[in-house]
Amino acid sequence: MVPLENLKNVWNKQEDCKYKFSKEEINKMIYQKSSSVVKWILIISILEFVLPYILLLFTDYDSSKDFYIKYDLTGIMKIYFIIHFIVILYFIYIFYKNYKNISVGNSVKELMKNIIKTRKTVKYYIYYNIGIAAVIGVNIFYKVFTSATFKETLPENTNLITLWAIALVLFTIVLLILWGIYRLIYGLLLKKLKVNYAELEKNE
Amino acid sequence: MTKDLEHKFVAELEEHQNIIHKVCRTYTNNEAAHKDLFQEITIQLWRAYPKFRGESKFSTWMYRVSFNTAISLYRKSKRNINTSPIYDNLKELEYQKYDDEHDKQLDLLYKAIHSLNDIEKALALLYLEDKSYREISNTLGISEVNARVKMNRTKTKLKNILNP
Numbered sequence: 001m002v003p004l005e006n007l008k009n010v011w012n013k014q015e016d017c018k019y020k021f022s023k024e025e026i027n028k029m030i031y032q033k034s035s036s037v038v039k040w041i042l043i044i045s046i047l048e049f050v051l052p053y054i055l056l057l058f059t060d061y062d063s064s065k066d067f068y069i070k071y072d073l074t075g076i077m078k079i080y081f082i083i084h085f086i087v088i089l090y091f092i093y094i095f096y097k098n099y100k101n102i103s104v105g106n107s108v109k110e111l112m113k114n115i116i117k118t119r120k121t122v123k124y125y126i127y128y129n130i131g132i133a134a135v136i137g138v139n140i141f142y143k144v145f146t147s148a149t150f151k152e153t154l155p156e157n158t159n160l161i162t163l164w165a166i167a168l169v170l171f172t173i174v175l176l177i178l179w180g181i182y183r184l185i186y187g188l189l190l191k192k193l194k195v196n197y198a199e200l201e202k203n204e
Numbered sequence: 205m206t207k208d209l210e211h212k213f214v215a216e217l218e219e220h221q222n223i224i225h226k227v228c229r230t231y232t233n234n235e236a237a238h239k240d241l242f243q244e245i246t247i248q249l250w251r252a253y254p255k256f257r258g259e260s261k262f263s264t265w266m267y268r269v270s271f272n273t274a275i276s277l278y279r280k281s282k283r284n285i286n287t288s289p290i291y292d293n294l295k296e297l298e299y300q301k302y303d304d305e306h307d308k309q310l311d312l313l314y315k316a317i318h319s320l321n322d323i324e325k326a327l328a329l330l331y332l333e334d335k336s337y338r339e340i341s342n343t344l345g346i347s348e349v350n351a352r353v354k355m356n357r358t359k360t361k362l363k364n365i366l367n368p
Contacts, residue, residue: 011333017226023215026246106272109346111272199321
């Protein structure tokens with residue numbers, strides 16, 4: 001049993017740690033690779049920014065172009081593209097600014113806050129992507145389902161409402177899967193940090 | 205110039221390395237993890253070193269970076285998995301330790317600290333190091349009042365663990 005009053009005594013009599021490192025060993029250490037969570041957040045975030053565009057490279061550009069012309073989508077897709085481009089630049093700028101603010105010399109709480117903020121930018125970016133995918137998707141469905149060309153290909157007495165329902169359900173499932181994957185990565189990276197941040201915030 | 209900075213940094217770190225070891229022993233429970241965390245703290249200190257202007261003491265700054273690394277930045281590396289030979293060493297060391305009453309008490313103290321959460325661990329360490337509430341509030345980034353409240357809770361918790 002150790003009485004609390006004596007704890008400081010016990011603590012202060014602590015000798016040098018048995019794993020004491022020499023100057024040479026410390027010198028070697030500073031050139032080792034870091035395994036910091038911030039490094040992983042940066043790598044994963046950049047992937048999340050870039051991945052949708054890498055996937056685009058694998059789509060057939062000509063057939064999408066023909067598809068847009070066929071269903072009169074070229075104009076609206078251009079508008080979406082311009083909006084999307086501006087929004088993404090804005091996100092990258094905010095992300096970079098937040099990332100720069102992460103400093104290990106800050107207080108424990110401030111560091112956590114900045115890391116969570118940086119990751120939040122990516123969270124909003126993903127939500128925005130899912131949101132705009134939903135808007136564009138519904139827009140495409142609408143254009144296709146109401147076009148005469150498409151209606152001609154349907155068998156007689158096809159119920160358009162059923163068609164809409166099936167399309168929307170499948171589309172929602174795809175978006176939910178994307179959202180789920182994102183939540184998983186986000187949770188894995190920040191779970192511990194969020195618990196600790198909440199603990200510090202308590203009673204403030 | 206960079207080499208000069210490197211020499212200066214390594215010399216200062218070597219001299220104050222006990223601070224990092226205390227933080228490592230507080231946040232890890234085996235040799236491999238201890239050394240791994242020590243290395244990560246050293247890397248973070250070196251990266252932040254050019255920005256360290258000496259507005260606080262080197263040791264104060266080291267505590268801050270060490271806690272930040274242990275609490276927020278450190279992700280356990282896979283290297284910790286293969287630790288069987290080290291565990292044997294540790295057992296041996298623990299055997300020798302119990303010959304000495306002081307080491308036994310210190311060991312108990314660290315064991316008690318291990319059962320605290322990450323924030324309480326930092327508070328316990330700062331308490332044992334006899335830091336002022338002002339410094340504690342600056343290091344953790346919380347108000348002094350809150351630091352006092354949290355410190356009292358941590359001390360009570362520690363007492364209950366040590367004297368069940």
